[in-house]
Every structure is written in structure tokens, then in C-alpha cells.
Amino acid sequence: MINQKKTIPVCPDLSINIGTLRLKNPVLLASGTCGYGMELDGLLDLDKLGGIIIKGLSIRPRSGNPPPRLAETPCGLLNSIGLENIGIEVFIRDKLPCLRNIQTSLIVNILGNSVEEYFEMAKRLDREEGIEAIEVNISCPNVKAGGIAFGTDPEAAASVTHAVKKATGLPVIIKLTPNVTDITEVARKVASAGADAISLINTLLGMAIDIKFRRPALANVFGGLSGPAIKPIALRMVWQVVRAVDIPVIGIGGIITPDDALEFLMAGARAVQIGTATLIRPSTAEDLPAGIRDYMRANNIKNVENLRLPA
């Protein structure tokens, strides 16, 4: 008699932890590509996602950079929005009440011109109900002061991390820029400064020239490149950072399909963020949790973390 092996179907568990934050699945909407959430009303079921990361907020409203702010490149998008936002107070007053009703984790992205501003904003958000984590933008390539200035200097990145951690008990995610020589150096610094997680990558600095009008395509000359064009670079950097720090890493960069997301999870990311893809098709992220689950079920993988490849 042949001894037949019993196959017990796995029921994959998509939930993950980022510090004390528990997400029902590893798919998040990336800051700057999902507005303040409500813009997506009727086009995407937010409740199906692990979380949403609100557009970067500053202490006072910012009007952003002059147009043109966008340039399309092969498989990519250059932008120089310049962190246009309504400011933290207007957000709390006008947007947050509606966002409290969504059945997904709400993460707020902040950006400052000084360590003090980051501290003040984190403290302000800490008092508000409904916010589950803070993502700290030290990586925007499109503004002169603040933003990337903190992300390219490991010491400054650590100072911001320190300040924000001191200001809030919420989990703190530091969003890194790829526009550095060695991203693991900044990653290690923010990890040892107490960050609960790291997200990467923000956009890659790039440019395009309009040869008809003989001028840079963006009014700001340089902009941040996103979209599928940057995925291999993002994946490589996620792989490196995952192996350099002990805190969870959230992968970002050109993800459109479940397969893309799986690549990042295999590189060791605990979760992924969907950015430019939402601009092209608002419902993109909605299909990813199911796609990831299908793969895990077919391959007998029980937890998201078990997707990670060795070494």
C-alpha cells in the first residue's frame, strides 16, 4: 500500500506588524499619490488595504512648485510638485474626521524645514485620535530646504528620527531617499536612532528636456522619477537595507502587479507601498492582497515574512 501524504491546505495570514502597528495586509498606499484619501472615493475600496499614507504635511500650508510639474518618461514619471499641501492644522480640522471612518490603518506623512518642525508636528499628531503611525519624509528631492537635506546626511537623519521618537509614542517610519551613495549607511543611523521601520525608496532625482522649446521639461529643472522604470533600483536598495538593519522595511518603487509586490516581499520587505500605479489606475492596490494570498496559498506559505529569501 502506498502511503499517501495528506495535504493540508494552508490558509495564508496576510497580517503583519510594523512596530506596535498591526496591518491586516502588507499593501499600503504611498504618500503623495493618494491625496488625503477622500479623492479616491468610489474608485478604490480603502478597506481592502493594509493602510493609507496621507500626502506629506508641513507645519504651514505650502503652495508647491510652479508648473510644469510633470514630465512623462519611458515607463516613468518625473514630478516636481514641491510638497504642496494644506498644512497639518487644516488636515486635522477638515480631513481627519472623515478618515477616522475608514477600516484601514491611517498613517500620516510629515515633512519639516528643521528638526524642531518635525518634533512639533509629531507631537501635534500624537494627540489626535485615529492616526496609527507617522511616516517621516526626509527624502523629497523637490524642495531646497528640508526634505532631502535630512535624508542625505546620516547624522541629520538620525537627529530627525530622535526628535520624532521623543515627540510621539506612535510607530515611526522613516522614508529614505535613494539619492545617496550608500543607502545602508543612512538606514543604519535611523535604525539606531530608534526608528520603528524604514520605507524606501522615494523618487530618484532626474530630468527631461523639451527639445521643441529648448528648455527643461520641468519648471524646477530636476524632479523625482517614479514608476516601473525605477523598480529594479528600488528592489536592490530594499534588499540591501533589509540585510543592514533589524527593523521592518517597507518597499516602494514601481509596483503595479501582485508579482511586483511579491518581488519586494521576497527581497525581505515587510510591506509594500503603491504609488504611481494609483495615479494610472486608482484601483490598482485593491487587487494586490488577493494576488499575494493566491501565491502564498499555491506555494504553501503561511506568513508574509516567510516569503523572504535567504541571504
Next chain:
Amino acid sequence: MSRFDIPANIVEQTRLAHSIFLLTVNAPAIMDSANPGQFCMLEVQDDNSRDPLLRRPLSIYKTGSNGKISFLYKEVGKGTRLLSKRRPGEIIRVLGPLGQGFRLIHDCPSILVGGGLGVASLLLLAQRIKQPHRLIVLIGAKNASEIPTIEDFSRLTRYLHIITEDGSLGQRGVITELLNQTLQKITDMAQIYTCGPWSMMKAVYHMARKRNIPCQVSLEAAMACGTGLCLGCAVPKSNSQGFLHVCQEGPVFDADQVHWG
């Protein structure tokens, strides 16, 4: 605000002139809630292509019976070239209707001023004007081949005036001359609605302002999302206090709101 992102069946793709096309798709949900001046974002290629990455924004030109909507567009680059290759029977993803369209002001003469392909956002408006005897349509272009859909307008009003720079259709000259002639005949309050090249709309606005006639403009901008997510489609405000966003607050604005430069 009902918006839909749906796979729509292409029912017609017609080349009307050298680089001008009329694309008709079956999209009943979008048709039902479309207002004059609104637009859609169209995926120019099928699902797996990433180049070009972005959808293309096109004004809703016409809504037909049984759920059809049409877009009048010009081939200007890679995206619209690929779009023009799509054939009836194929499926195209359409997101819409988007943005704030024209606010219809009744009980006064309506003057529609279209420059070239700017007419693409004016037809639906002309159809919805309740008093056709007070509808004046002025259309200007470089030459006749730029405006191949004149009959769509001539059906709606007796007061259709055309001007082309080379005189190949209607009067010879530029549209501001037509508008000037029209405004001289108008004694009471009127409303101007315009869409066309930036410089033309700027001139129209200045003429309107001189006579205290309210003017609504439909603007165009490079867009990524069309839904207010990216804030890419910024246009400076007239008071120099920040920016308007064409996709969400527009594409139609009171001309006074815009910094014309």
C-alpha cells in the same frame, strides 16, 4: 460626484482630418453623469504596457443615445498616436466623468468661443443651452482641416460664425475679430464660454473683462491622475496665492481666477 473606471468597448474610431480623430466608446455609466466641460482619462494601450505610462485626458465631446460617448482629439505625440491605432471591438479603459465642467448660465445670450480643437469641450455645452435662439458659436482655426466637425454646431444654432487664418473656411482672420464684431452687437448681459489655445483664451478674457462680461475658460494641462491625487496639473492663481488644479477644481474656471501671465 459619480465617477467610474470602466473597460469600455470601442464602437468607432474615425480619422476626420490629417491628425484629428473621433473616438466613440460604449460607457453608459459615464454618459449618464457627464456634464459639459468634463473630461475622461483614457488608457491608450492595453493592460500590460507601461510605455506610455500615463493615461491621456480628453474632453467629452458628445454623448449619444444608448450609452455612447465620443472624444474628439488630435494626434500630438506618442500617447495619442497609439490611441488612434485602437480599433472598434477593442476594449479601452476609461475613467470619468472628471472635473468641474461649465456652469450653465441661462436667461442671457451664451457666446461660445472655440479655437481649433478647443471645440472638443464646447459641443455638449451648446447642446445643453436651453435657449438656442440666444446661442452664439464662434469658431476659429488656422485652416478648415483643423475644424472638421462644424456641422455638429451648425445643427444647433443659426448664429454660427467661423473664421480661419487662411480663409479656407468662413471669414479670413483671427477669432478675436469675430468676438469683437459679436460683442458690438450685444447690448444686454451675456456669458462667454471658451476653450482653445492659451493665448486665444487670454485675449478672449481680456475682451470680456473690458465689457464686464463673465467668462468661463476650459484649461488644459499635463496630468498624471485626473483625480486630484498628484497635484501635477497646477496653474497659477490670479492673486498669486498658490495654484489651481486643472483636474479637480477645473478644467473649467472663471477666467478671473487664472493668472494669465
